[in-house]
Amino acid sequence: MSDNENTVYILDSYGLIYRAYFALVSHPLTNSRGENISAVSIFFRNLKALLSKYKPGYLAAAFDSRTPTFRHEMYPEYKATRQKTPDDLHAQVPWIEEILCGLKVPVLRVDGFEADDIIATVAKVCREQNRPCRILSGDKDLLQLVNENCKEMQPDKFNGGWVEDGIEEVIAKWGIGPEKILDYLSLVGDAADNVPGVKGVGDKTALKLLGEYGDLDGIYEHAAEIKGALGEKVRADKDNAYFSKKLIALREDVPLEINFDSFRTDDLDYLSAARKLEALEAFSVAKSFFAEAGVTSPSKDAAEKKKSPVKAVQEAEEMPLEVKKNEGDYKPVLKPGDLKSFVDGVLSSSEKTVAFDTETDSLNSLEAHLIGFSLCREKGRAVYVPVVLPDAMFAPETVPLSACISELSRILDCEDATLVMHNGKFDLEVLWANGYASVPKCRIFDTMVAAWLLSPDGTGKSPYSLEYLGETKLGLRGIEFKDIVPKGHTFADVPLEAACPYGAEDADFTWQLWNLFKKQIAENGFEDLFYNMEMKVLPILAQMEKQGIHLDKKSLSDYSTVLAGQIKTMEQKIYTEAGHEFNIASPKQLQVVLFEERNLVPGKKTKTGYSTDNAVLEELIERTT
Incomplete structure (x- = not known):
């Protein structure tokens, strides 16, 4: 039996539902009845991805009590500062619970206890049986349960899917081990739950105190030694610190009969879940569940008719793509005549459109040297034009920079042409820094701006990067910069055999995103805003950055x-x-x-x-x- 087959996966259901709802709060998914189905769609999209990728042997969903809990009895102000749950979120909770039951995933709920306590109780039984446990949640409170056989799996904000946090990851992220998380939270409190903590003690101070004195008991054993205002704060709020610890500590003794046989995933009823999802008009998610059941959606055509174009695009955007390694037909262009022929082909075509991407030796676009550039006018096929190659004495001859700028100018100066770029402002500034002397007359389509316009609430480190959009919109994983450029080097040091596929791939991804985004811009009615505002302003902003600001x-x-x-x-x-x-x-x-x-x-x-x-x-x- 594999580890996953023996591992118990338990969902922090309310936490995941809240996260799913607020991920699309500014542009929710709704059905033909006007009902918000964002939480339903994303919750089950993520659950399906979990089932497909990890193939858990055991699965259950923990829910909060419908009645006040023992913490409310201890502290009536517990969670009193929280805003009222939006009605359209509250309405989705019983739908999600019903679908889980239809899927035959056990729903665990005990009056008087929170889902966190149920999860802690299940984790304890797993520990006693030496059974691996995975908690699916983004809640920091649950990190106190992490140990050798129990990990927390958090939604990956950057790349989608899940990230596992074990003991080492908790230490790396928080600066303390899981065994100290409870004491840490007791010191800093929790404004969201109205847990007081010690007034005036924040993250850094709490970590410093725990690092110096070990734990909460150690801090208060040496409280008299802590000098200054901090010592006064710690001593004054001792009662609050220990009361907060009592509130935050998870109960492992919830009166719950745990029968892991009932958690088995051998007999999940995907068809039942699919039908319930379809009834709510979460068609894309339902389709994946129908496929798992080996059934084609019986109302697929009706579903497509019911969806408005905008909602169809939004729902499609939220569905995960199976990401595969990109493969393309990418070739270098080393002769001026070959570059001219490619540009001739662009300008003689009906669309007169080409995707363009630069490679430089610096992120300072106004000073960077053009190392090479890529052009693409067909999915999966692109060319890379090197301008500078390492080991110049032995490197093949390249197209001179002046000839490159001359050929690119034919596109840039053609009013009927469209130049597609990703972060076009950067590319224009690079061209100006390397000899292009005009303001482009061609139409510009910036796929990065388009991605932002279509989804302005993108979250994570780089939600509009070409790499991220390649994976999330195209299902393609490209070559990473760090894999071909050694630390301390620049793109000028990359040999042609590595530079060509990397550069050409960028232009290919940009071309494919253009084909996707231009349709979505039209379907969402954003054409005037995008073409007549955003794309007209882009070269003006680039000129402003190039010109600079006068300082007296x-x-x-x-x-x-x-x-x-x-x-x-x-x-x-x-x-x-x-x-x-x-x-x-x-x-x-x-x-x-x-x-x-x-x-x-x-x-x-x-x-x-x-x-x-x-x-x-x-x-x-x-x-x-």
Whole structure:
């Protein structure tokens, strides 16, 4: 039996439902009855992805109590500051529960207890039986359950899917192990749940205290030794700290009969779930469940008729694509005649459209050297034109930069042509820095701007990057920059055999995104906004960045003189107050003046003595004024 077949997966259902709802809160998915189905669609999309990828042997869904919990009895203000759950989110919870039951996934709920307590109880049984456990949640409170056999799986905001957090990952992200998460939360509190914590203690301070004293008990055993305002705060809020710990601690003794045989996934009823999803008109998700059941959706045609174009596009955007490694027919262009022939083909075609991407030796577009560029006018096929190659003595001959700019100018200066770019402002500025001297007359289509316009609430580190959109919109995983450019080097150091597929692939992805986004822009009625506003403004913004902003050096110099005079006056006041001159910028000399000569009470201590950072100085001001 594989690990996954023996592993218990448990869903923090409400947490995942909330996350799903708010992911599309600004442009929700709705059915023909006007009902919001965002949470339903994304929740079951993610669940289907989990089932397909991880193939869990055991699965259950934990839900919160319908009645007040023991925490409300302990503390009536518990979660009192939370805003009321939106009605259209609240309405989706019983639908999700009904679909889970139809799928034959056990729904675990016990009055008086939260889902977190149910999860903790299941995790405890798993630990006792030495059975692997995976908690599907984004809740930091549940990190206290992480141990050798239990991990938390969080939705991956950057790439979709799930990210596993074990002991090492918790330490890397939080700076403490799972065994200290409860004490950490007891110190910082939780504004969302109205848990008080210790007033004035934030993340960094809590981590510092735990690092120095070990745990909450250790902190309060040495509370008298903690100096300054921090010590006063810690000592004053001891009751709140321990009360918060009692509130946040998860119960492992929920009166719940746990029969793992009922968690088995051997007999999931995908057909029942698919029919319920279809009844709610979550057609794309339903289709994946019908496929798992080996059935074609009986009302596929009706479904397509019911969906408006906008909703169809939105729903399709939210469905995960199976990502595969990209493969393309990419070739280098090394002769001026071949480049001219390619440009001739673009300008003689009916659409006169080409995707274009630059490769440079710097991210500073106004100073970067053009190392090469790529052109694409057909899905899966593109060319890369190197301008600079490493080992020039032995490298093949390339098209001269002047000839490259001349041929590209034929497209840029053609009013009937369309140049498709991803982050076009960067590419235009690179061209200007390398010899192109005009303002483009061609039409411009920027796929990065289009992606933002179609989904302005993109989240994560790089939601509009070409790599991310390639995976999420095209289902293609491309070559990563770090895989071909060694650390400390630039693209100018990349040999042709690696530069060609990397560069040409970028143009290919850009071309494919153009084909996708131009239709969605039309279907969403964004054509006037995109073509007549965004794309007209783009070259103007690029010109503004190229031109720069004039600075009046004389005025700045005059103001610098004024500031220098004010600083000198303040220094003299400090020297007079201290009774002698010293180096104010020296922490060591400042320590002597403040804590030895003037006998002020020092704050935190560092390896070189007492700290004189801004926080300490501000604290001294509060105590002495």
